[in-house]
Amino acid sequence: xxxxxxxxRLASIxxxxxxxxxxxHIGGNCYDFYDEYGILVHKYGPHYFRTDSDEVFxxxxxxxxxxxxxxxxxxxxxxxxxxxxxxxxxxxEYFGRDFTEQEARVFIDEIRDKTILVPVNAExxxxxxxxxxxxxxFFKCYTEKQWGxxxxxxxxxxxxxxxVRLSADDRYVLGKIQAVxxx
Numbered sequence: 001x002x003x004x005x006x007x008x009r010l011a012s013i014x015x016x017x018x019x020x021x022x023x024x025h026i027g028g029n030c031y032d033f034y035d036e037y038g039i040l041v042h043k044y045g046p047h048y049f050r051t052d053s054d055e056v057f058x059x060x061x062x063x064x065x066x067x068x069x070x071x072x073x074x075x076x077x078x079x080x081x082x083x084x085x086x087x088x089x090x091x092x093e094y095f096g097r098d099f100t101e102q103e104a105r106v107f108i109d110e111i112r113d114k115t116i117l118v119p120v121n122a123e124x125x126x127x128x129x130x131x132x133x134x135x136x137x138f139f140k141c142y143t144e145k146q147w148g149x150x151x152x153x154x155x156x157x158x159x160x161x162x163x164v165r166l167s168a169d170d171r172y173v174l175g176k177i178q179a180v181x182x183x
Contacts, residue, residue, distance in 0.1 A: 001027060001029065029045070030047050032047070048178070049177075050071070052176045064181040066179035066180065066181065067179060067181075069180055070171050071172045072172060082138075083170040084172070086138060086164045086165070087165040088167055094137065111132075112127070112128060112130055113128050114128075121152045121153065121156060123150075123151035123154075125158075126139050143158070
């Protein structure tokens with residue numbers, strides 16, 4: 001996506017631009033296509049956009065109209081849906097206990113693996129933050145399915161980018177502006 005933006009910016013000031021892409025399409029992960037049934041498929045996942053910058057949002061709004069949306073996720077564990085990323089509501093739902101923010105902070109500190117000081121892989125990163133039970137329930141299978149690799153084979157940064165909040169805010173990302181391109 002960054003290459004497409006740079007190419008557009010240079011072309012807009014009169015520079016000649018040649019876009020060279022290693023994939024069979026341009027746009028990086030912001031690529032979609034119509035399948036044989038006429039359904040628009042987002043090959044790399046939905047084009048969910050968020051920013052706190054009015055300037056960035058204004059620039060992109062030249063190219064699309066928007067559906068405004070705050071991105072929330074639910075994780076299915078057994079036959080129950082839980083708010084995700086893990087937050088105060090998740091803890092209440094999963095453990096069947098009423099936690100205050102302070103009680104949740106103490107609880108997480110009790111269950112996390114404090115022996116892992118510097119995580120060397122994605123599994124250790126989660127274990128050091130929220131412990132084995134929540135890792136097994138919310139991360140292990142999803143991570144393996146998503147990446148096609150064991151969490152022990154992934155860099156810690158892969159799971160470190162998933163927030164854990166001890167508030168009741170269940171939005172996946174925080175941001176002043178959250179939207180999906182209309183078309």
